[in-house]
Amino acid sequence: MESNSLIKSRSTFIGKTLCLMAVGLLITFIVGLFTSNYIMNVSTTVIYGAMILELVMVITLVKIVAKMSTASAIFWFLVYSALNGVTLSIVFLTVNQGQLITVFALTSLMFLSSGMVGITTKKDLSAIGQFAMMFVIGLILLTIMQMFFVSSTFDLGVCLLGIIVFGALTAYDMQKIKRMQVQSNDMHGVVLAALTLYLDFINIFLFVLRLFSRR
Numbered sequence: 001m002e003s004n005s006l007i008k009s010r011s012t013f014i015g016k017t018l019c020l021m022a023v024g025l026l027i028t029f030i031v032g033l034f035t036s037n038y039i040m041n042v043s044t045t046v047i048y049g050a051m052i053l054e055l056v057m058v059i060t061l062v063k064i065v066a067k068m069s070t071a072s073a074i075f076w077f078l079v080y081s082a083l084n085g086v087t088l089s090i091v092f093l094t095v096n097q098g099q100l101i102t103v104f105a106l107t108s109l110m111f112l113s114s115g116m117v118g119i120t121t122k123k124d125l126s127a128i129g130q131f132a133m134m135f136v137i138g139l140i141l142l143t144i145m146q147m148f149f150v151s152s153t154f155d156l157g158v159c160l161l162g163i164i165v166f167g168a169l170t171a172y173d174m175q176k177i178k179r180m181q182v183q184s185n186d187m188h189g190v191v192l193a194a195l196t197l198y199l200d201f202i203n204i205f206l207f208v209l210r211l212f213s214r215r
Contacts, residue, residue, distance in 0.1 A: 027082050
C-alpha cells in the first residue's frame with residue numbers, strides 16, 4: 001500500500017499541475033478573444049510566423065525545461081500559452097461567442113471525464129496511449145489529405161476520431177502523471193505535466209470547434 005505522505009505528495013503535484021494548466025488555458029482564451037477582434041488587420045505572414053514560433057517553442061520547452069529555473073519554466077509555459085492564443089484567434093472567428101462558450105464547456109466536460117478515467121481506473125492504459133499516439137500521426141496525415149479531398153462526411157469522421165484519440169490520450173497522460181514518483185515541490189515536473197494536459201485539452205477543443213463550425 002502507498003504511504004499517506006506519497007498520496008498527499010501526488011495529490012499536491014496533480015493539483016499544482018491542473019492549476020497551472022488552467023492558468024495557461026485562461027491566458028490562451030483571453031489572448032485569443034482579444035486578438036480575434038483585430039486579426040483581419042494582421043498580415044498572414046505574422047500569423048504563420050507565430051505558428052512556426054509556437055511549434056519551435058513547445059519542442060524547445062519540452063527538451064530544456066529541466067535545465068531552467070522554476071520561474072523561467074513557468075514563464076515560458078505562459079508565454080507559449082499566450083502565443084497559442086494568437087494563432088487560435090483565427091479559428092475563433094469560425095463561430096460566435098455563444099458557440100465558443102458551448103464548445104469550451106463541452107471540451108471541459110470531455111477532458112474532465114477522460115481525466116477521471118485515467119485517475120480512477122486500475123487498468124494499465126499504456127497500450128491505449130501508444131495506440132493513441134499512432135492515431136495522432138494518422139490524424140495529421142488525414143488532415144493533409146483534407147486539403148486535396150474535400151468531403152463533409154470525411155471531415156466529420158476526422159473530427160470524431162480526433163476527439164476520441166485525444167480523449168484517450170488525456171486518460172493515459174493523467175494516469176501517467178498519477179503514477180509518477182514525484183515530490184510535491186517538483187515544479188519542473190509540474191510544468192511538463194501541465195503542458196502535456198494543456199495540449200490534450202487544446203486538441204480536443206479544436207476538434208469540437210470544427211464540429212460546431214460545420215453547422
